[in-house]
Amino acid sequence: MTSNNSAETGAGGITIEVPTSDDWDGIYRMFSAAINIDGDPMSSAAERELFEPDRSLVARRDGEIVGTLGCTTRNIAVPGGVVPAAHGCRGAVSPTARRQGVLTRMMRRHFEDARALGEPIALCWASEGRIYHRYGYGLAIRRLGLNIETREVAIPRGAARGRLVEASPADVRDDLVKLYDQVQAQRPGWSERSAKHWDYLLAELPAFRAGATALRAIVHEGDHGFDGYALWRATGAWTESGPCGEVRVVEVVATTPQAYTDLWTFLLTVDLTRSAQVWSCSVDEPLFYWVGEPRRMSARMNDGMFIRIVDLPAALAARRYAAPVDVVIEVEDAFMPVNAGRWRLTGSPDSASCVATTDEPDLVCDIRALGAAYLGGASLTSLAGAELVRETRPGALAAADVAFRWPQAPSAFEIF
């Protein structure tokens, strides 16, 4: 895949262009400086493997890189399907080129390239959400961070019903890949992983480790073979009064509820630990209904992943709907006017189509609202409360709301 590789010159003589693989060091250095980290050779080498020069953009002034916006080519699970999505990353502009519209120019080009390559949506994790609203991104996934007091949370008693196998992640990598692939397509928000994504996830980078052990794996074997795994680290902390280690849960993937609860029983009872930290889980996390004292998980809600719809009819037709829906939506999209106008969405659990229409609208939406509702996470009713959706035919909002939701709330725990 290749994006349009013509260079365009704008304010301050700054050009936006597609880099070559030789530009990696300059990009890494520039991005690290912009996010106020020093960077290190190991992280640079690991991230380089994910670098897709053809999908990336750089801003140059007199040959020097003063801006960067990366993108990786991956599919993501959406309600009832899997769609190609531009995974945006590494957006930065150097302090001497800031506030001259450089990011805005790169964003415009990023969306146009995604559209031309048949990707109906673009995704990003934001350093600060307020940067991205102006470009039409909506908050599609909210994440819950948990800080579990493992001695207080009251997990249900009972021995593990399956067999647990402790291993180094590298030794069981094929099993992890197989299990992730079995689950991924059913979990809105989860991106497909190729070998290079697994290499990165399992790389022992200093930033990942952050004072804890190397990554550990625990695999669950049920009646029909391996059916779940957890990746985790631990800290060996002590105080005057004894051990107070922490389990840091990286991900828990299971194909059965039994595997899921057995794995959590293991993670919440590791000897010499007193707490478990989960940085991102779903807002409908089953643990809330499984433990005796959910309050002792100290859940904190935060923004997770943002979605920008870049090809509206293609995006709305690519997902499925929880209930039959036939609605005319008038879309406002100042940044990408190609999406603006009236669209008739007809959808059901089995099929969907979206076509331009001149019919009167039932709903009027900002494009951000459709990005937020795309994975079934944000309710249209809630978005209406934020004035991003307006009902123009009584009853249309409630009906569309039911259709856009999905039984499993979207979640994401992999920063790309």
Ligand SMILES: CC(=O)SCCNC(=O)CCNC(=O)[C@H](O)C(C)(C)COP(=O)(O)OP(=O)(O)OC[C@H]1O[C@@H](n2cnc3c(N)ncnc32)[C@H](O)[C@@H]1OP(=O)(O)O
């Ligand atoms: C997906 C990711 O990669 S997340 C990582 C994002 N990167 C960072 O946070 C690194 C540090 N910050 C930076 O490198 C830069 O400030 C960037 C990339 C955020 C912005 O780049 P710029 O070229 O300055 O943006 P640009 O000039 O196009 O600004 C567009 C608008 O956004 C606003 N804006 C830009 N950054 C911010 C910010 N951090 N907070 C609030 N507003 C912002 C500008 O004021 C401008 O507003 P206006 O249109 O009303 O005048």
